[in-house]
Amino acid sequence: MAQYDVVIIGGGPGGYNAAIRAGQLGLKVACIEGRGTLGGTCLNVGCIPSKAMLHASELYELANKDFAKMGIDGKVTVNLPVMLQQKADSVLALTKGIEFLLKKNKVDYIKGWGSIAGPGKVAVKAEDGTETVLDTLNIIIATGSEPTPLPGVDVDQKRIIDSTGALVIPEIPKSMVVIGAGIIGLELGSVWRRLGAEVTVVEYLDRITPGMDAETAKTFQRILTKQGVKFKLGTKVTGAKASKTGVALTLEPAAGGDAETLNADYVLVAIGRRPYTDGLGLETVGIVPDKRGFIANDHFKTSAPGVWVVGDATYGPMLAHKAEDDGVACIELIAGKAGHVNYDLVPSVVYTFPEVAWVGKNEEELKAAGIAYKSGKFPFTANSRAKVNHEGEGFVKVLADATTDQILGVHMIGPQVGEMIGEYCVAMEFSASSEDVARTSHPHPTRSEALRQAAMGVEGWTMQA
Amino acid sequence: MADIMTPALGESVAEATVARWTKKVGDAVKRDEMLIELETDKVSLEVVSPADGVLTEIVAAEGDTVLPGALLGRVTAGAAASPSSPAPAPVAAPAPVPAPAPVAAAAPVAPSVRRIAAETGLDTSTVAGSGKDGRVTKGDALAALEARAAAPAVAAAPSAPRPVHEREDRVKMTRLRQTIARRLKEAQNTAAMLTTFNEVDMTAVMALRNQYKDVFEKRHGVKLGFMSFFVKACVEALKDVPDVNAEIDGTDLIYKNHYDIGVAVGTEKGLVVPVVRDAETLSLAGIEKAIGALGKKARDGQLSIDDMQGGTFTISNGGVYGSLMSTPILNAPQSGILGMHKIQDRPMVVGGQIVVRPMMYLALSYDHRVVDGQGAVTFLVKVKDYIEDPQRLLLNL
Numbered sequence: 117m118a119q120y121d122v123v124i125i126g127g128g129p130g131g132y133n134a135a136i137r138a139g140q141l142g143l144k145v146a147c148i149e150g151r152g153t154l155g156g157t158c159l160n161v162g163c164i165p166s167k168a169m170l171h172a173s174e175l176y177e178l179a180n181k182d183f184a185k186m187g188i189d190g191k192v193t194v195n196l197p198v199m200l201q202q203k204a205d206s207v208l209a210l211t212k213g214i215e216f217l218l219k220k221n222k223v224d225y226i227k228g229w230g231s232i233a234g235p236g237k238v239a240v241k242a243e244d245g246t247e248t249v250l251d252t253l254n255i256i257i258a259t260g261s262e263p264t265p266l267p268g269v270d271v272d273q274k275r276i277i278d279s280t281g282a283l284v285i286p287e288i289p290k291s292m293v294v295i296g297a298g299i300i301g302l303e304l305g306s307v308w309r310r311l312g313a314e315v316t317v318v319e320y321l322d323r324i325t326p327g328m329d330a331e332t333a334k335t336f337q338r339i340l341t342k343q344g345v346k347f348k349l350g351t352k353v354t355g356a357k358a359s360k361t362g363v364a365l366t367l368e369p370a371a372g373g374d375a376e377t378l379n380a381d382y383v384l385v386a387i388g389r390r391p392y393t394d395g396l397g398l399e400t401v402g403i404v405p406d407k408r409g410f411i412a413n414d415h416f417k418t419s420a421p422g423v424w425v426v427g428d429a430t431y432g433p434m435l436a437h438k439a440e441d442d443g444v445a446c447i448e449l450i451a452g453k454a455g456h457v458n459y460d461l462v463p464s465v466v467y468t469f470p471e472v473a474w475v476g477k478n479e480e481e482l483k484a485a486g487i488a489y490k491s492g493k494f495p496f497t498a499n500s501r502a503k504v505n506h507e508g509e510g511f512v513k514v515l516a517d518a519t520t521d522q523i524l525g526v527h528m529i530g531p532q533v534g535e536m537i538g539e540y541c542v543a544m545e546f547s548a549s550s551e552d553v554a555r556t557s558h559p560h561p562t563r564s565e566a567l568r569q570a571a572m573g574v575e576g577w578t579m580q581a
Numbered sequence: 582m583a584d585i586m587t588p589a590l591g592e593s594v595a596e597a598t599v600a601r602w603t604k605k606v607g608d609a610v611k612r613d614e615m616l617i618e619l620e621t622d623k624v625s626l627e628v629v630s631p632a633d634g635v636l637t638e639i640v641a642a643e644g645d646t647v648l649p650g651a652l653l654g655r656v657t658a659g660a661a662a663s664p665s666s667p668a669p670a671p672v673a674a675p676a677p678v679p680a681p682a683p684v685a686a687a688a689p690v691a692p693s694v695r696r697i698a699a700e701t702g703l704d705t706s707t708v709a710g711s712g713k714d715g716r717v718t719k720g721d722a723l724a725a726l727e728a729r730a731a732a733p734a735v736a737a738a739p740s741a742p743r744p745v746h747e748r749e750d751r752v753k754m755t756r757l758r759q760t761i762a763r764r765l766k767e768a769q770n771t772a773a774m775l776t777t778f779n780e781v782d783m784t785a786v787m788a789l790r791n792q793y794k795d796v797f798e799k800r801h802g803v804k805l806g807f808m809s810f811f812v813k814a815c816v817e818a819l820k821d822v823p824d825v826n827a828e829i830d831g832t833d834l835i836y837k838n839h840y841d842i843g844v845a846v847g848t849e850k851g852l853v854v855p856v857v858r859d860a861e862t863l864s865l866a867g868i869e870k871a872i873g874a875l876g877k878k879a880r881d882g883q884l885s886i887d888d889m890q891g892g893t894f895t896i897s898n899g900g901v902y903g904s905l906m907s908t909p910i911l912n913a914p915q916s917g918i919l920g921m922h923k924i925q926d927r928p929m930v931v932g933g934q935i936v937v938r939p940m941m942y943l944a945l946s947y948d949h950r951v952v953d954g955q956g957a958v959t960f961l962v963k964v965k966d967y968i969e970d971p972q973r974l975l976l977n978l
Contacts, residue, residue: 520720521693547712548691549719555692 120144120252122450123238124443125230125396128156129436130427131258132214134443139221141451146250147223148230148240153211154218156260158436160207161280166303168203169283170467173310177469182506194311196288203283226250232257232397236422239397254422254450257411258443259396261389261428266295269356269385275363276356276383279304289313289381293365295353297324299466301386305345306468308382315345316378320370322350325466329478329527332513336472336529339509348378356383391429416446416455424450438462461544465534470496470510473537476525476544479515488518492550492573494566496530498581501561507531512570514540514550521549521574528567536564550574583632585653587641590621590886595706597621598756599645599653604636610656617653622760624889625882632658648706693719701726757851768913772948776908776920777957781965783924783939786810789971801866807921808844809868811896813974814967815919816840816861819894822960824952825917825945826893834951843892843912844872846879847902853879854912856892896921900941909946916951919964920944 127149138145228240263278273281294305297319309315355366391409401420427439448455466472497508510530526540553571597619610630617628638655710717797805819826843854855875898921909920929938
């Protein structure tokens with residue numbers, strides 16, 4: 117078999133986008149994926165199916181709680197098998213779409229599990245057990261991540277589930293405990309709460325969503341609580357006993373104190389993700405991952421010549437769009453171009469209702485770094501479009517350098533803010549000032565006006581609040 | 582549709598002013614027909630139509646400042662001109678497009694930076710940008726403003742323009758005039774400038790000229806003037822006193838082993854100084870030809886920037902206007918400038934007799950940081966000797 121320019125191990129957002137870019141740049145490229153479908157965790161058991169469930173459950177809740185306010189009467193009910201099936205159908209169609217994109221860009225899509233078999237060699241083990249070895253100039257590790265297990269709470273995917281299991285629960289639980297108040301836990305917890313479960317979120321830290329701007333996180337928690345989510349913060353899970361019908365969890369205050377028992381139909385373990393780098397043949401090229409399994413990189417180069425790493429398998433936010441950016445930049449560097457990722461401006465979004473979205477630095481980070489900043493804030497209650505849609509919760513907050521007015525961070529909680537954060541990503545990529553956004557026309561009436569009004573607020577000329 | 586772009590303006594020329602459009606929107610234009618006159622610090626240049634067709638849009642209006650690569654206007658190729666005779670505007674006739682705000686830079690300028698520029702007159706093209714691909718951010722503009730405020734106000738402009746009284750006219754300085762003003766003042770602020778004088782008896786050169794001017798013109802196709810003698814004399818004197826042909830660069834002196842003599846030429850718009858290159862290699866006829874060609878270009882406004890860069894020494898002849906004596910200002914970074922003056926019959930004592938001689942005062946302004954008094958005086962005496970006895974030029978004496 118002819119030698120490849122690049123062989124990519126993993127067909128997730130990092131791997132398949134790298135493959136497409138490689139094809140565009142005329143490299144001879146193969147992408148190895150063992151799952152049977154392309155798209156990785158994100159498309160198969162992560163971002164995409166969870167959004168399908170979030171969207172459907174949001175409409176269901178809207179219909180039963182808010183339609184009457186707008187003069188639409190009637191009760192709607194959930195058909196869970198159909199809801200799960202429409203999700204699965206969308207996912208399948210999207211995986212086929214990626215397969216088509218690889219073909220279109222002349223990428224060899226090789227089904228099987230890939231591992232490194234020495235410098236310039238990648239072994240592929242197919243489902244039927246046959247093994248082939250590919251010769252290549254470059255290897256990209258794009259193997260992604262998997263849910264981090266919690267000692268004492270073993271995931272059986274029946275009653276104790278992880279994010280994958282939480283997308284296919286065959287019934288609507290009466291009660292559910294989510295361990296971990298991060299983005300994944302709060303999104304999936306929201307899905308099942310909307311569909312009818314009583315949801316309790318147990319978190320070891322004394323706040324939710326670490327990394328999120330503290331004021332925003334506080335508002336977020338207040339809104340979720342109002343929606344019916346219960347929070348047990350500063351609480352440690354010490355054990356779990358699963359039966360056929362439910363789980364008994366033992367909890368302890370993180371600071372020490374009396375243990376208590378919490379019963380639930382289902383327990384979702386969502387305490388984070390860890391790189392998936394076991395069994396990759398790293399030892400054949402002398403790569404030693406760190407304690408947690410991450411592979412270090414310098415501009416995507418590992419310690420082994422010709423071996424590169426992108427996405428969740430290396431450092432940085434474990435986000436699909438970060439992996440995608442990594443993949444593209446890595447291929448461009450391999451092709452002798454100027455690939456680059458600006459890790460300071462990778463946005464984050466929580467797809468609950470309301471959504472939370474942010475990019476850049478939060479107030480705590482700016483204070484810790486001793487950077488003088490000004491803040492402009494605008495509430496969605498004062499935004500006409502949000503008001504008429506009965507979506508007045510939340511705000512937009514813009515943080516800008518006190519001297520130069522350069523935007524340093526933007527934190528938003530509100531209706532579909534995830535769709536609007538991109539505006540600030542572009543602005544910040546171009547080192548824009550708050551005034552630049554404030555002086556840019558925004559359509560009226562839209563929720564995006566709140567972004568502009570908040571920018572005006574930085575220099576004290578918010579006009580509509 | 583063809584775009585009319587601002588051409589490259591040459592080394593060290595950042596921007597140009599649109600001096601004149603020769604056509605109106607709707608006029609028919611021919612490819613390579615002159616459309617726009619641009620004025621830069623140094624020269625005027627013409628921009629021609631990129632295509633046959635109709636001028637459909639003027640983007641940069643007269644008086645606007647443009648950068649190289651900026652859009653000036655558009656020509657729709659092949660379109661027919663709208664009737665120039667008074668006629669109701671037909672549907673097809675392109676309406677005059679109101680000129681938008683001047684194109685300030687090739688890369689779009691951020692709204693905040695545009696506002697700062699408009700309010701403070703900050704020239705953002707001179708601000709080093711820290712944003713993506715060198716774009717100027719608001720922070721860059723604010724820092725530039727601060728630096729401007731902190732800089733010693735050498736010639737602080739009055740905060741408000743003074744009112745223009747009756748029997749006064751306010752006229753905007755041309756770019757050329759502004760550049761002349763700035764550069765002269767810079768020279769005065771930088772150099773330790775002083776002037777030494779001498780006088781030269783023009784009898785011999787005038788006799789030589791009278792004797793040969795007709796044959797010279799017949800043979801070389803150019804008139805024999807005095808300037809070529811002075812260029813030649815200066816080149817020889819510069820060889821003898823190299824300091825005068827040197828310049829200061831930081832803590833170093835740069836001695837030039839080539840003799841590129843700037844010859845100041847008055848034009849309608851102001852003084853320009855085209856350069857006669859490698860004057861040491863030219864004959865008197867060669868120098869006269871070079872000066873003649875440059876002078877014609879200057880008067881026609883056709884001088885290119887290359888024609889005016891890189892001189893090592895300058896000669897200024899105020900005598901053509903009748904000046905008897907002057908102290909010329911250096912053409913920085915050069916270290917010397919010779920002032921020629923009016924030839925005037927004066928009583929001179931020669932061999933104990935009072936005789937009438939055609940005399941010219943000579944002035945050499947020089948940068949005392951580079952040139953010592955002795956060198957300066959020696960230089961001027963050498964020039965005087967060469968002119969009074971032109972045979973020395975022939976014999977390299």
